Amino acid sequence: xxxxxxxxxxxxxxxxxxxxxxxxxxxxxxxxxxxxxxxxxxxxxxxxxxxxxxxxxxxxxxxxxxxxxxxxxxxxxxxxxxxxxxxxxxxxxxxxxxxxxxxxxxxxxxxxxxxxxxxxxx
Ligand SMILES: [Zn+2]
Ligand SMILES: [Zn+2]
Numbered sequence: 001x002x003x004x005x006x007x008x009x010x011x012x013x014x015x016x017x018x019x020x021x022x023x024x025x026x027x028x029x030x031x032x033x034x035x036x037x038x039x040x041x042x043x044x045x046x047x048x049x050x051x052x053x054x055x056x057x058x059x060x061x062x063x064x065x066x067x068x069x070x071x072x073x074x075x076x077x078x079x080x081x082x083x084x085x086x087x088x089x090x091x092x093x094x095x096x097x098x099x100x101x102x103x104x105x106x107x108x109x110x111x112x113x114x115x116x117x118x119x120x121x122x
Pocket of ligand 2: 061062063064065066087088089090091
C-alpha cells in the first residue's frame, strides 16, 4: 500500500491518518478471491453498515433478510471482526458499486457469484 491509497473507497476523501480510516475485506463466497484492500472513512463506513445489524449468525442477507447460502453471498468484515456480514446478490452489487475501486460497475441483472461458475468449469 502506498500513501496514495489513503482515500476513502466510497467518497474519495483523503483520509489524513490511517487511524481515521476503516479497513475492511470482502470476498464473494470464495476465500481465494478475498480483497483485503478496502478502506473507508469513518462516515462512509458508518453509513454502509448502519442497516446491517450484527454480523454472523443467520444464513441470511444482513441488509434485506433474504436467505443466502455461503457461496452465494458477499462476505464483508473488518479485520479482527470474528464473523462476517453476508449480503445477497442485489445488496452485494449495491455495496460494491459504491466503491470507487470497483470498476467497471457491476450490473445487477448479470451479476453472479463466482462459486457457481466454477463448478461448471473443471
Ligand atoms: Zn468516505
Ligand atoms: Zn439482501
